[in-house]
Amino acid sequence: MELPIPDFESGASAIPPLRRYLNQLRLCRRIRRLVEANSVGKVMRLCEGSKFGCETAKSSQIVSSAHQCRQNSIIIDDRYVNICDTVDVGDGLGYFWGRISKLNSEEDLNMKLGLINSAWAQAGRDTSWGIQKTHEIGFDCIDIFTDPLDIDIRERQLIRRECRKANLPIVSVCCVATGLLDFNPSVQRFHIERCKKFLDLCYEFEADNLLLVLGEYIWNQEVIPPAEQWKTGIENCRRLADYAASLGLRIALELEPFQLSIVNNVDNMVRFLEDANHPALCANIDVSHLQLANVKPAEVSRLKDLAIHAHISDCDGVRHGDLPPGRGVVNFEGYLQEIAKLEMGGTMSIELEYSPEPDRVEDWVREAFTATAALMKTAGLRE
Numbered sequence: 001m002e003l004p005i006p007d008f009e010s011g012a013s014a015i016p017p018l019r020r021y022l023n024q025l026r027l028c029r030r031i032r033r034l035v036e037a038n039s040v041g042k043v044m045r046l047c048e049g050s051k052f053g054c055e056t057a058k059s060s061q062i063v064s065s066a067h068q069c070r071q072n073s074i075i076i077d078d079r080y081v082n083i084c085d086t087v088d089v090g091d092g093l094g095y096f097w098g099r100i101s102k103l104n105s106e107e108d109l110n111m112k113l114g115l116i117n118s119a120w121a122q123a124g125r126d127t128s129w130g131i132q133k134t135h136e137i138g139f140d141c142i143d144i145f146t147d148p149l150d151i152d153i154r155e156r157q158l159i160r161r162e163c164r165k166a167n168l169p170i171v172s173v174c175c176v177a178t179g180l181l182d183f184n185p186s187v188q189r190f191h192i193e194r195c196k197k198f199l200d201l202c203y204e205f206e207a208d209n210l211l212l213v214l215g216e217y218i219w220n221q222e223v224i225p226p227a228e229q230w231k232t233g234i235e236n237c238r239r240l241a242d243y244a245a246s247l248g249l250r251i252a253l254e255l256e257p258f259q260l261s262i263v264n265n266v267d268n269m270v271r272f273l274e275d276a277n278h279p280a281l282c283a284n285i286d287v288s289h290l291q292l293a294n295v296k297p298a299e300v301s302r303l304k305d306l307a308i309h310a311h312i313s314d315c316d317g318v319r320h321g322d323l324p325p326g327r328g329v330v331n332f333e334g335y336l337q338e339i340a341k342l343e344m345g346g347t348m349s350i351e352l353e354y355s356p357e358p359d360r361v362e363d364w365v366r367e368a369f370t371a372t373a374a375l376m377k378t379a380g381l382r383e
Contacts (some may be wrong), residue, residue: 065357128158138369239275241281269306314329326367348382
C-alpha cells in the first residue's frame with residue numbers, strides 16, 4: 001500500500017524535501033474506504049480554491065488504492081482529501097501528496113489537541129474507560145503508551161476498536177528504549193528488535209509516528225567515551241528510521257532535560273538529527289522539558305522542518321513534573337508562539353504523569369484540557 005520514496009538528490013540538502021514527502025506519504029496508510037459516488041461533487045467543491053487549483057480538481061478521478069495513484073488523483077479517507085500528483089525529482093518522477101482538510105479547503109496547519117493515555121493507566125483506570133473519557137472531555141486524538149511485548153492481540157484489538165468507536169485517531173505510540181545506547185551489542189540488538197515491534201504497532205494502529213525516548217551517558221561519561229555512545233545512538237536510530245520509512249512512519253525523538261541525557265537541549269537535538277541525516281528521524285517538542293533545560297523560546301525556531309509532534313505539561317522549573325498547565329512556571333506563551341511559527345501542524349499531546357489524587361484523575365485531565373485548549377487558541381494553534 002506504500003509508495004516508494006522518490007530518488008531525491010543525495011546529501012543533506014535532500015533531507016527537508018524528503019521530510020515533507022514523508023509527512024504526506026503517511027496519509028496513504030489511513031485509506032480504508034472510498035466515499036460513495038454521490039460524495040464526489042462535494043469533494044470537487046472542497047478542492048476548488050485550494051492551492052492546487054480548480055483545474056486539478058476538475059480533472060481528478062477517484063481511485064481505489066495508493067498503487068493506482070496517478071497524476072491528479074484524489075484519494076479520500078475519513079478525515080482528509082489527499083491529492084496525489086507526480087513531480088519531477090531530477091532523473092525520474094516521484095509522488096507528491098497534498099492534504100486538504102474536509103473542514104477547510106486550505107492546507108490545515110492547525111494542531112490537534114491530544115492526550116497520552118498513560119494519564120489514565122497510572123491512576124488505575126482501564127484502557128476502554130480511559131479512551132472513552134478522552135473522547136468525552138473533547139480531545140481530538142490520542143497517544144498510546146503501551147508495550148507490544150506486554151500486551152496480547154485482545155488488548156491490541158481493544159485499543160483499535162475503542163479508539164475508532166470514540167473517533168479518536170491514534171497519532172503516536174510512546175517508546176522508552178534506553179538500551180539502544182547500551183555498550184553490549186546483544187542488548188542493542190534486543191532493543192532494536194523491540195523498537196521494530198513498536199513501529200509495527202504504530203502501523204497497525206495507523207499512527208503517524210513513534211515517540212522515541214533515548215537513554216543517558218553511562219557511568220558519568222568517565223568509562224566509555226561520550227563520542228562512542230553518541231555514535232551508537234546515531235547508528236541505531238538510523239537503522240530504526242530506515243524501518244520506519246519502509247512503513248511510511250516517522251520517529252519523533254524526545255528531548256530529555258536531564259544532565260546526562262544524550263539529547264538534552266536544542267543544540268544536541270539539531271546535531272543528532274544532522275548526524276543521523278535521515279528524513280524519517282525527526283524531533284518532538286516537549287514544552288515542559290524546554291523550560292527545565294533552560295531553552296529560550298527563540299531557540300525553538302531551529303526545529304523548523306525537524307519537529308513533527310509536541311508534548312505539553314507544566315512543572316516547577318526545577319524538577320520534572322508533568323502538571324496541568326497553569327500549576328507551574330512554564331512560559332507557555334513564548335514557547336507556543338514560536339511553535340506556531342514553525343507551521344508544523346500535527347498534534348500537541350498533554351502529558352500527565354502520576355496524579356497526586358488518583359481518585360480525581362478525571363478532574364486532573366479536564367483541567368489540563370481546558371487550560372491547554374485556551375493556550376493553543378491564544379497562540380493561533382487551534383480554533
